[in-house]
Amino acid sequence: MKEEKIENIGTSEPKQEKLLEVKDLKVSFFTPVGEVKAVDGISYELNYDEVMGIVGESGSGKSVEAYSIIGLLQSPGKVVGGSIKFEGQDVLDWDKKRMRAFRGNQISMIFQNPMTCLNPVYTVGNQMVEALRCHHKEISKAEAKEKAVEMLKLVGINNAEKRVDQYPHELSGGMRQRVMIAMALICSPKVLIADEPTTALDVTIQAQILELMKDLQKKTHMAIIFITHNLGVVAEICDRVSVMYAGHIVEQGTCQDVFYHPHHPYTLGLLRSMPKIDAESYERLIPIEGTPVDLLNPPAGCSFGPRCEHCMKICLTQKPPLVPVGENNHIAACWLLQKDAILAGKKEAEQNG
C-alpha cells in the first residue's frame, strides 16, 4: 500500500492539481536589531494523501513556514515574497474573512504543547463544538456535541461521553494531544499541519500518538505536513521529507531516498550523529562540528558552509541551487554535487580562452 503511494509520487503527472504548492516562500522577522530571514526562499509541493516531513533544528524556520501557510504568522514576522497555492489559489492574497473560513476547515494544525493550546477555562467539548460550528453554522449544538464525542472516540479516548465535559487540566498529556488531534480533524480538513506533535510527550505516549496519526491518515486520506526535529519520527510516518537548515531546504526526496542515499552533508551528518539503538557494539558518534547559524548575520554562501567538512571556496561566496540527484524528485542543494560539472566547465573555458 505504502509502496504504491510512493511510486505515484515519483511519476506525478503535471496535469494533476497539487493540493498545496509553496513557491519561493520568504518570511522575515523585522526585529530591532535587524531583519532575520527565518525562511529564505523555499519551495515544495504537497500531493493529496501524502505525508510530508519537514525536519530541521530549532531556528531552521520549519515552524515559521507552517505558520505562514495557515496565516498565523505574528508580528514582527512577515511574508516578504513567494506564493502559497492551495488547490490553485494563492492563500496569501486572501483577506482575513476568507482566511478564517479556510483555516480550521480546509487546513488545520496541531501544536507542540497541548496544554498551552487548549483553553483552560472551557471544557473539551465546548472547544470542539466551537471549532465545528464556526465553519458549519447549520449544525445544532446538540448535534455538534455528538460529533465531538464521535471524534473523541475516533482518536481513541475511552469514556468519551464523560471526557467531553471535562476541562483540559483533568486530562493527561497524551490525552490532551489526542483532543488536539480530534479538534483539528472535526471539520475534516484536507491538510493537517502537525508542528512537533510528539516532542513534548514521553516515548511510549509518542508511540501511541504516531500509531494514531498513521491510522487516521489511512482512514481519512488527508495530507499531513509533519514538522519535527526527530529523524526517527520522520522515518516512521512520512512519505517524503524536506530537510531544512537556516531557512533553506537543503535536501528533499522520498523517505527511502533521503535516509538511504543522503546527498547533502548536513543530512548525512545528522544521520551519522545519532546513536543507533540496534548497534551491535560501541561506535563513537560523529558529530557535526560548530554551532547553528546566527540568522542575524547569515554566512554569504551556503548556510551550512562554515560547519561543513567538505567546504570549498565557492561554498563561502555563493548559495548552491537545488539540483536533482536521483529519481523520484530527489533534490539537494550542495556545490559538492556540481563539483564535476563546475570543474569540467572551467576546463572548457580555459581551453577556449
Add this chain to the structure above:
Amino acid sequence: MAEEQKKLLIVENLKKYFPIKMGFNKYKYVQAVEDVSFSINKGETLGLVGESGCGKTTCGRTVLRLYEPTSGKIIYDGNVIFNGESKNNPDMLPYRRKMQMIFQDPSASLDPRMTVGEIIGEAIDIHHLAASKKDRDDMIRMLLEEVGLNTEHSNRYPHEFSGGQQQRVGIARALAVQPEFIVCDEPISALDVSIQSQVVNMLEDMQKEKDLTYLFIAHDISVVRHISNRIGVMYLGNLVELAESYELSRNPLHPYTKTLLSAVPIPDPDKCRARRRIVLEGDIPSPVDPPSGCRFHTRCPYAMACCSESRPPWKEYAPGHFAACWLLEKSGG
C-alpha cells in the same frame, strides 16, 4: 568482572517521598523513589532511563543529597553519607568536591547575573582550591579550554551563549572542583540534534581523561545505551530492570523495557515500518496513589492476578542482569 572493580557508590533501599498538604495536618505523599538499590563501579557509567515522572531525576538528586532521602542508605567510596536510621548524617560539603552534577536546562541552571568566569570561580572559591588570584584565573582558563570554549568567554554572561555552549559552561562548572563522580541529569535533551553528539563525545572524553564515574540520566534510551556501561530502567519510582547495556537491548526481560525499546523511533524507514511495536495502553498512573503490587500491572500487556497483589522480587536472572517481574518468576527463569 564487576566484582573485581571497586564500588564507588552503593545505594540501598533508597526512598524519597514528597509531602503534599491535603488540609490541616493531613498529608499525602508522592512516592517519587521507592526502594531503589544499585551500585556504581569506579570509572563506569550507569544509565537511568524512564519516562517523565518515573523518579529518575529525583533519584539522581537524592543520591547527592540535594534532596534529603526519606530512608535508605547511601555509601560513597566506603563512607556512609546517608543512613535513614541514624539521626546525624555527615556534612556534605567535603563530598560536594567529589560528587557533582550537570543539570538538564543550562539556561536555567546558570545564574544570569554572573559571568561565566564567576560561575566557574565560585566553585573554586567555596572549596579553596586556588592559592592565588592568578592560580584561580589559570584554572578557569584551563577549564574553558577543556570544554571547547574560548578563554575570552569568561567575561561574558550566560545569555550570550547558544544552548550547546551554555551546557559546556555547566560542564566546566561541574569539573571545576575536580570531582570523581558526576550525576548527568538529562544533559543533552535541551540541545539541538546536531549539538547533542558533540556534548556526548565530550562527556566520554572527559571520563577517559579524568577517570570519572557517571550516573547518566536521560529519557532517550538510544543515547543512554550509547554512553552507559550498564542501564537501569525505572518505572514509577521503582527500578524494574538493570543490566549491561548491550545485554539489556538484546535481551530485555521486563515487559516495560521491551516496550521502551520498541517505542524508540529508528531513523531508518524500512526497519521501523517492518518491526512490530508494543503500544502501551493508557498513561503513567499517579505516584501519589501508585498501583498495588507491581506498579506496572495497570499497563502491562501480560498482567496476571498475582501482579496486583504483591511486589515482584528483585532478582538476578542472568549474570549481572537483574529484573523484577512475576512473569520471570513464574516461568521459572
